[in-house]
Amino acid sequence: MTTEGDEPTMSVAEMLAMVEAVMLADDDVEQGEITRLAVLEADHPDPEARLPVGEVRSILTQMASADGDEEDEEAQLIRRLIDQHLASTGSDSAEDLGHKEGTTSDTSSTEDASSPKHDDSSGAATTDDDPFDPTANLPDSTRDLVIKGQAHMWVRDLDLRYGSAQALYDVSLPIERNAVTALIGPSGCGKSTLLRCLNRMNDLISVCKVDGDIDLVNTRISGAGADLVSIRRRVGMVFQKPNPFPKSIYDNVAYGVRLHYNPSRRELDRIVEAALRRAAIWDEVSDRLHELGTSLSGGQQQRLCIARTIAVEPEVILMDEPCSALDPIATAKIEELILELKEHFTVVIVTHSMSQAQRLSDYTGFMYLGRMVEFGCTEQIFSEPREELTRRYISGRFG
Ligand SMILES: Nc1ncnc2c1ncn2[C@@H]1O[C@H](COP(=O)(O)OP(=O)(O)OP(=O)(O)O)[C@@H](O)[C@H]1O
Numbered sequence: 001m002t003t004e005g006d007e008p009t010m011s012v013a014e015m016l017a018m019v020e021a022v023m024l025a026d027d028d029v030e031q032g033e034i035t036r037l038a039v040l041e042a043d044h045p046d047p048e049a050r051l052p053v054g055e056v057r058s059i060l061t062q063m064a065s066a067d068g069d070e071e072d073e074e075a076q077l078i079r080r081l082i083d084q085h086l087a088s089t090g091s092d093s094a095e096d097l098g099h100k101e102g103t104t105s106d107t108s109s110t111e112d113a114s115s116p117k118h119d120d121s122s123g124a125a126t127t128d129d130d131p132f133d134p135t136a137n138l139p140d141s142t143r144d145l146v147i148k149g150q151a152h153m154w155v156r157d158l159d160l161r162y163g164s165a166q167a168l169y170d171v172s173l174p175i176e177r178n179a180v181t182a183l184i185g186p187s188g189c190g191k192s193t194l195l196r197c198l199n200r201m202n203d204l205i206s207v208c209k210v211d212g213d214i215d216l217v218n219t220r221i222s223g224a225g226a227d228l229v230s231i232r233r234r235v236g237m238v239f240q241k242p243n244p245f246p247k248s249i250y251d252n253v254a255y256g257v258r259l260h261y262n263p264s265r266r267e268l269d270r271i272v273e274a275a276l277r278r279a280a281i282w283d284e285v286s287d288r289l290h291e292l293g294t295s296l297s298g299g300q301q302q303r304l305c306i307a308r309t310i311a312v313e314p315e316v317i318l319m320d321e322p323c324s325a326l327d328p329i330a331t332a333k334i335e336e337l338i339l340e341l342k343e344h345f346t347v348v349i350v351t352h353s354m355s356q357a358q359r360l361s362d363y364t365g366f367m368y369l370g371r372m373v374e375f376g377c378t379e380q381i382f383s384e385p386r387e388e389l390t391r392r393y394i395s396g397r398f399g
């Protein structure tokens with residue numbers, strides 16, 4: 001994505017996607033930031049127009065600097081995101097692993113007609129020099145999933161450090177397509193850290209260093225060279241605290257869609273309505289679409305955030321304790337919704353509630369001190385755990 005011999009360029013859509021990633025990671029986006037974003041969008045109405053990277057750097061740094069005290073941190077973050085983007089677009093052209101001869105992973109067959117519509121391997125990293133053995137280090141019970149080609153993502157041998165502190169050790173697991181996978185374990189064991197690796201949100205943390213492989217179908221999404229904009233669209237995230245942007249209900253849902261697809265107004269209306277319906281909130285907001293998303297109740301805000309996530313048609317949805325800030329009625333609604341979502345999406349959920357993991361999930365991973373102690377079918381984990389540590393945790397004897 002560079003002009004040969006000249007300064008590299010970046011599309012307006014790519015620039016706005018970076019701003020979106022920073023906003024999503026911030027659980028308290030302020031009105032001023034939205035206003036500056038609106039000005040930026042108005043100044044650059046064509047999402048496909050290309051800008052020299054130097055100009056993007058200066059536009060985004062100015063935006064970050066307008067905030068005052070967080071100036072350095074945000075400006076640094078933007079510099080890093082731009083560098084990562086350059087690394088990814090400067091990498092070799094994308095090729096599907098499944099189309100490569102000698103690739104051990106026979107996963108291309110899993111991209112069937114029922115798969116979500118994005119086959120976005122453009123700009124993706126490949127595993128040319130490292131024949132992928134997705135079954136390495138997986139427990140026997142789950143190795144089968146990978147061999148049968150039902151897994152949607154694989155994590156293999158993942159180590160993660162925050163500065164000098166190691167937070168994940170040699171974590172491997174498959175994530176089955178159209179199923180709910182729950183991550184459980186005591187506070188600080190690395191659940192959120194692992195979840196954030198699955199759509200590269202950890203890249204927003206400057207001290208974070210990751211080793212190991214993560215694949216999304218036939219695309220290597222870990223390491224330098226992965227297309228972060230595409231990964232974050234294919235793997236959406238819902239956070240613990242509902243974090244709608246201080247925009248209208250309609251614009252909360254429409255934002256990512258405009259960014260990634262540039263639809264007509266009519267098409268956008270249709271997508272927004274469909275996402276709000278799928279997130280089971282349409283009936284409550286259809287007559288107030290132009291009110292602020294932040295004016296809704298906590299449970300409604302969380303369903304709005306789910307609508308925002310599914311509107312861009314991701315393949316995988318990551319949820320980090322999505323009900324922990326909600327009352328029991330709102331929790332029940334979200335749980336019901338998650339069970340419906342797995343018909344169309346692959347879901348990974350972090351939860352502290354053993355009963356929620358049992359009610360919702362098909363597979364459960366129990367983590368302790370940064371390690372995946374046990375991973376298997378939820379029924380097996382809760383009825384006949386293989387590890388004594390798992391047994392003690394699920395029976396409430398430590399934690
Ligand atoms: N941004 C960060 N910078 C440095 N260390 C971090 C960061 N985020 C998490 N950690 C550390 O990594 C380890 C794992 O944290 P993580 O948030 O993944 O745990 P968790 O299992 O999600 O916990 P909880 O159930 O309390 O949410 C902890 O020791 C934590 O202090």
Ligand SMILES: [Mg+2]
Pocket residue numbers: 191192193320350
């Ligand atoms: Mg957490």
